[in-house]
Every structure is written in C-alpha cells, then in structure tokens.
Amino acid sequence: MTPSRRQTARRRTTVLRRRAVLATVPVAVAALLGAAAPTAPGTAGAPGAGDPYFPLSGNGGYHVGHYDLTLRYDTATRHLDGRAVLTARATQRLSRFDLDLTGLKVTAVTVDRTPAAFRRDGQELVVTPRRTLPAGHAFEIAVGYQGTPQPVTDPDGSRDGWIPTDDGAFVAGEPQGAMTWFPANAHPRDKSSYDFTLTVPQGRTAVANGELLSQRTAHGRTTFHWREPRPMAAYLATATIGTFQVQRSTTPDGIRIYNAVDPREASSAAPVLKKLPSVLAWESKLFGPYPYRSAGAIVDHAPDVGYALETQTRPVYDAAPDLATLVHESAHQWFGDSVSLTAWKDIWLNEGFATYAEWLYAEQHGGDSAQKTFDALYASPAGDALWAYPPGDPGSGKNLFGTPVYARGAMALHELRGAVGDGPFFRILRAWAAEHRDGHGTTAQFTRLAQRVSGKRLDGLFHTWLYTKGKPNTA
CATH class of the missing domain: 2.60.40.1730 (tricorn interacting facor f3 domain)
Incomplete structure (x- = not known):
C-alpha cells in the first residue's frame, strides 16, 4: 500500500x-x-x-x-x-x-x-x-x-x-x-x-x-x-x-x-x-x-x-x-502478495521491501543512491515520526501504515545490504521470494535466511533496526 x-x-x-440463482431455503x-x-x-x-x-x-x-x-x-x-x-x-x-x-x-x-x-x-x-x-x-x-x-x-x-x-x-x-x-x-x-x-x-x-x-x-x-x-x-x-x-x-x-x-x-x-x-x-x-x-x-x-x-x-x-x-x-507482487504475512505485526516485510524497491529503482535509473536516501532520513531528529516505534512490531493496527514501517523498514534492508555486500544481499531477496512463493513468511524466517546466505551473524542488526525503540545508533 x-x-x-x-x-x-x-x-x-x-x-x-460464476452466475447462480440464490438458494431460497427459508x-x-x-x-x-x-x-x-x-x-x-x-x-x-x-x-x-x-x-x-x-x-x-x-x-x-x-x-x-x-x-x-x-x-x-x-x-x-x-x-x-x-x-x-x-x-x-x-x-x-x-x-x-x-x-x-x-x-x-x-x-x-x-x-x-x-x-x-x-x-x-x-x-x-x-x-x-x-x-x-x-x-x-x-x-x-x-x-x-x-x-x-x-x-x-x-x-x-x-x-x-x-x-x-x-x-x-x-x-x-x-x-x-x-x-x-x-x-x-x-x-x-x-x-x-x-x-x-x-x-x-x-x-x-x-x-x-x-x-x-x-x-x-x-x-x-x-x-x-x-x-x-x-x-x-x-x-x-x-x-x-x-x-x-x-x-x-x-x-x-x-x-x-x-x-x-x-x-x-x-x-x-x-x-x-x-x-x-x-x-x-x-x-x-x-x-x-x-x-x-x-x-x-x-x-x-x-x-x-x-x-x-x-x-x-x-x-x-x-x-x-x-x-x-x-x-x-x-x-509488492513479490513481497506481500506471493510471499504473504503470517501476522500483521510483520507488515515491514511488505512495506519496507516495497519502499526499498523504490530506492533501488531510483539508484539504478539516474536518481539518488539508496545511501543518499538513507542518509537524508537518518538526519531526521530523534523526535521525528520516523523513530516513533520499531517497524518489526508497530504495536497496534493503528501503526501498520505509518512512517517507521515504510521508511525505517527500508533502512533496515539498507543496513543489511551494507553489512553483507551487494551480492549476498540480492541473493537473499531472490531466495526469500523463491523459497516462500505462494506462501508465507515471518521476520524470524527472514533473519535466518539472511544469516544462512551471508554466513554472518545478523541478530544484532535486525534487533537494532526492527525492534529497538527510538533512533538507532549506526556507529
């Protein structure tokens, strides 16, 4: 969305x-x-x-x-x-x-x-x-x-x-x-x-x-x-x-x-x-x-x-x-439709991924790099709506379509890309879409997949960007 x-x-x-007469049993x-x-x-x-x-x-x-x-x-x-x-x-x-x-x-x-x-x-x-x-x-x-x-x-x-x-x-x-x-x-x-x-x-x-x-x-x-x-x-x-x-x-x-x-x-x-x-x-x-x-x-x-x-x-x-x-x-036809949510709290798997697709498209079609987009967002002060709640569990249905789910969700993916490199990162995205096609996924499953494909421990990264309240520290 x-x-x-x-x-x-x-x-x-x-x-x-198909066309049918309605049943008429009282x-x-x-x-x-x-x-x-x-x-x-x-x-x-x-x-x-x-x-x-x-x-x-x-x-x-x-x-x-x-x-x-x-x-x-x-x-x-x-x-x-x-x-x-x-x-x-x-x-x-x-x-x-x-x-x-x-x-x-x-x-x-x-x-x-x-x-x-x-x-x-x-x-x-x-x-x-x-x-x-x-x-x-x-x-x-x-x-x-x-x-x-x-x-x-x-x-x-x-x-x-x-x-x-x-x-x-x-x-x-x-x-x-x-x-x-x-x-x-x-x-x-x-x-x-x-x-x-x-x-x-x-x-x-x-x-x-x-x-x-x-x-x-x-x-x-x-x-x-x-x-x-x-x-x-x-x-x-x-x-x-x-x-x-x-x-x-x-x-x-x-x-x-x-x-x-x-x-x-x-x-x-x-x-x-x-x-x-x-x-x-x-x-x-x-x-x-x-x-x-x-x-x-x-x-x-x-x-x-x-x-x-x-x-x-x-x-x-x-x-x-x-x-x-x-x-x-x-x-979203890949991320959200073909690979669907198991629980609504994992909405970032839909919206963060689709948002990051925008960043990648701009990067590869003469627009701002994903890094530049990330940096501009990260410059937002700690009190900005971007940091209002963690995207991995927005807390209620009221927050499903708010800024953190979209933008900070995309930022989490960019941090993952930086941590593992472009080759493993895009292999992770393709594996996620292929292994869960026509099915479902959870954040925990995505985390395990990313670690398997990259060979790196990524628990801290995902915890920081998906579940930590407030503005994360990138240092």
Whole structure:
C-alpha cells in the first residue's frame, strides 16, 4: 500500500502507504435443521485466526481452497446481490465455524448443499452445519447475501473494503475490508484461488484479479468472468467497478497486461503505465521471476480514498500514480502478495521491501543512491515520526501504515545490504521470494535466511533496526 501523494509532499523518500440463482431455503427452516446438531464441546472453529492486531480477522477450524464469487451490482442504487461458494477443508472436527462478513443481509447458507443454521455476531457469520464435519473433510459452503456494502474504518482512520465512487466502487481490502463484500476466512494466513463473475450496468467495467476469461453483454448489463488461480489472501482481492478505458498488451516475457483507467486520469496515467513492462522486467532481474501470468493496473478516480493498494496481479490506484508508486505496488507482487504475512505485526516485510524497491529503482535509473536516501532520513531528529516505534512490531493496527514501517523498514534492508555486500544481499531477496512463493513468511524466517546466505551473524542488526525503540545508533 502507498498513501496518496496528495497527503504528503515527500512520498518518494518517506513513502509515508460464476452466475447462480440464490438458494431460497427459508432462514427458519435452515435454523431448525441446524439445531438438530448441537455444538459438541471443543469442536467449534475459533472466531479469529489469533492475530493480536485484529483478533476477529480470519477463522479457525478450516482452510478455504477456492472462492467462487458471483456478484451483481447496480451502480445507481449501490445495491449488491451476491452468492459465494467456498470450497474448504476442515482442519479439525468441526461442528460450527465462522466466516467474516459485515453489513450485508444473509439470505441462505448451505454446507454440502444442505441448509445450515446461521446467525450474525458482529463481523462474524456463525454457521452450524446439519452434521459435524470430520477433520480432513472437504466441504462446500454456499452463502447468499445482499445489501448496500459499506467500507470499514480502520484503526488509523482510513477506510477500506467496498468504497462507493461516483461511477461504481473502489475495492481495496487491506487490512480488513474483504468482509465488506464477501464472506471469507479473512486473514493473510489463509490463501485461496478465486473465480469472480461480476455483472454491472452496460457501459461499466468490472475488474478483478488474474485473467479475464469472458465478457458478455445482454439486456443492458455486462458480465465479466475473472480467475486468479494462484493462492491469494482475501485482502488482496478486488472487484473494482467504474467507467474505464481498457488497454491490453503482452510483455516480451509473456505476461498479459490489462489496464483499466478512468478517463479523468488517463492523460496523467499514460506515461507511467507505459513503463509497467520495463518495471516488471527490472524487478524480475532483482527479485526473481514475476510470480503471476497477468499484470496491470486499475486507475480509478477516487479522490476520497487517499491510497493505492497492491491488489494481486493488478494494483488499484485512487488516481494516476507516479513512477515511484508504480514501482512500489509492483514490488509488492513479490513481497506481500506471493510471499504473504503470517501476522500483521510483520507488515515491514511488505512495506519496507516495497519502499526499498523504490530506492533501488531510483539508484539504478539516474536518481539518488539508496545511501543518499538513507542518509537524508537518518538526519531526521530523534523526535521525528520516523523513530516513533520499531517497524518489526508497530504495536497496534493503528501503526501498520505509518512512517517507521515504510521508511525505517527500508533502512533496515539498507543496513543489511551494507553489512553483507551487494551480492549476498540480492541473493537473499531472490531466495526469500523463491523459497516462500505462494506462501508465507515471518521476520524470524527472514533473519535466518539472511544469516544462512551471508554466513554472518545478523541478530544484532535486525534487533537494532526492527525492534529497538527510538533512533538507532549506526556507529
């Protein structure tokens, strides 16, 4: 994620962020059937994934392998009709489980095509199947829902999720917004493949992750079918809708690019988006092969959003991005998307890495060296916001997207580079992306990798730059 350049004048150096009829089983009948299977002690899935920053995000007792989301959105009334089919596997004996979903009315829930009891408890959709699911059992959850989706407000005051715009919706889910538009196991630890079937008024375009498989128009509406086959965290899913100019191309490496640009941003976005293939090629040389088969950008006109987000394969921008932002969000495809967080406190593994990619790009394209950028930041006085908290554990969700995570996180990487040398440093970055591809990582794992590749003890360096309060001493 990057904050909007409208929010800060120093963004470059500080980076300060299928179709289906809904099930019609009456709720009362579903509840009656579900009530025949009371919850056995110790068999209910946990209502959260155990992340201290967002205790109710994600859920326990199962893993979702695939989401099939069918959405119909009316841009005039802002009404959404949805059906989500989740293919999952129980990781324990499971008599009850939760899904993350807020604000929308649930009309029916089935488990393995049998009506299930359900109830709402805040952001939790609590589902009780008719029979307890054995550990290891593969099962299907179908949820019908409708309503007017609204964004959530995060601890730092920003909004994420389904954010209405004057011609559609800007859909960006970090850190907790996925639950505003589909029922999910919404923590980065649970990654899944996705199908999106999105129906919108004719003249609007609906853009999601991965590749566009089909597009058809009938009776005044257009339906887009998108598929992302690679594992993806729920917060990285998008279904952004608007009046877009669409540009398609293929890079020399065979990556299919799909850009969707609001006409109001087209002239400003064009020279930057023209560089996307070369940016991806440059990052591939540094970090290893691009993790996906498709790429691109969604450039919306959303002046009230205030940030861009690295939605998988196709970042979404609230306005025409500058080149540094394009480099940043593209780098996230390796660091954050392909290699995902295990806990939100490790957010520097996303943002510090993407920020340092900006520094490296500038260094290798006629701009300031990474050392010069580092030095300018280090000159900040001890009371500066840069040193307000350590990036390795920001302390709360309120601090996830603050200056230390981005800038001091990048500074930690620069210190690592200086300690081990360029050759080992870039081998470390490539190994991190390769060994954790489509998976997860932690700071401890990165530290061990860096020590293994470099042959050096680096505990002190990481402790100083990631976990020490205040301004570190470089002496």
